[in-house]
């Protein structure tokens with residue numbers, strides 16, 4: 001189990017968070033069909049670091065980008081995204 | 088290599104069982120093979136066996152980075168069934184189920200296939216409608232399925248909580264009586280021994296670190312035990328499909344996640360068959376040693392760690408105890424996790440790839456064990472003839488681009504079911 005540091009709430013148990021998808025699979029509204037297909041249906045799926053979109057669903061509900069190692073679960077970086085991350 | 092028989096056991100009575108030989112050789116890799124299979128799990132070993140036995144291609148190597156059967160073949164819950172709603176799926180798994188029924192004879196190795204019945208529970212009117220629809224879809228294709236009433240379910244599995252105020256009330260079920268369990272290790276060992284007898288080289292502790300390519304065409308693999316040339320190269324590495332395919336520049340429609348399972352201490356028989364609940368996603372069976380084997384949802388986030396988080400097993404246990412309250416008295420013996428390559432429609436991928444001479448078998452999600460014989464059979468056919476077998480043709484890599492997905496759960500393009 002991971003201890004995830006929410007940008008707003010500080011370190012919280014993983015049970016409060018849900019995984020959404022990788023950052024590179026977030027389809028932009030103006031993506032061309034081939035690119036949208038690629039993003040919807042494939043993943044780099046590295047056996048190492050990747051940028052992932054998580055949400056503090058059972059906490060403050062903020063969206064977070066987590067850079068995490070998929071074998072060791074070492075969290076390299078976390079940053080908030082979305083309007084709530086604005087100053 | 089000698090054939091296993093009752094006479095062999097009897098002979099051992101007189102020589103202190105000292106005549107047994109290793110079940111397969113431990114060869115050094117040759118410089119070249121007609122087919123190199125990456126991954127010595129059940130699927131890879133079965134593929135090698137059918138290449139040799141059905142297609143006469145015996146110059147085959149199976150490369151395994153660890154020990155054979157040490158990946159997901161040794162990390163599942165050993166369930167065997169073919170009760171899928173969609174035609175490509177139930178045709179494929181039914182072909183496999185028929186192979187399971189004769190597998191011990193075929194391999195001269197007891198895989199302990201036990202058709203004790205696979206029961207899916209229905210918890211509501213809607214559930215029962217879905218089960219009836221699934222059962223009808225199966226029976227149309229001559230696959231056994233039987234809708235059971237509440238009373239029939241209660242009689243079949245007396246340990247289920249059938250009370251009206253149960254946490255998950257049981258309204259009935261759908262049983263496939265030919266479904267059941269098998270012995271996971273025996274499947275790997277049986278295929279390994281049978282393939283080895285036909286000349287297949289099983290090379291353990293040999294990790295593939297890259298592909299050798301002439302232009303685009305794959306002509307061999309780089310391994311921790313040197314370069315090995317290959318006429319055809321077959322990826323068969325389950326959870327690590329994405330990692331291995333990336334070495335050839337491929338990006339796959341899979342995301343690797345952890346699937347956990349657990350077993351309790353051994354007790355006297357209390358669960359007669361396999362109990363599953365699709366609404367809850369919980370499955371319960373009792374091993375021949377007496378342990379209650381349970382599993383649930385995957386950990387819904389990417390991981391290659393072969394270990395999961397306790398809250399997921401806790402969820403599976405809570406469901407199992409709600410269904411079978413007596414389980415609360417048992418102690419947990421072990422939990423384990425495997426790396427599953429969750430595909431984007433929940434169905435496997437078996438076929439060619441855009442890279443010449445490179446083939447792919449993966450995307451098994453959490454349903455690979457029961458597929459072992461059919462997966463080996465169809466993958467061997469695909470490798471030997473360069474064209475898919477009719478049973479695996481629908482499961483090609485290109486189906487996502489065509490919009491021709493085989494989505495049993497109707498969940499759309501997400502590898503995580505929730």
Ligand SMILES: [Zn+2]
Nearest residue numbers: 006009056060
């Ligand atoms: Zn928060």
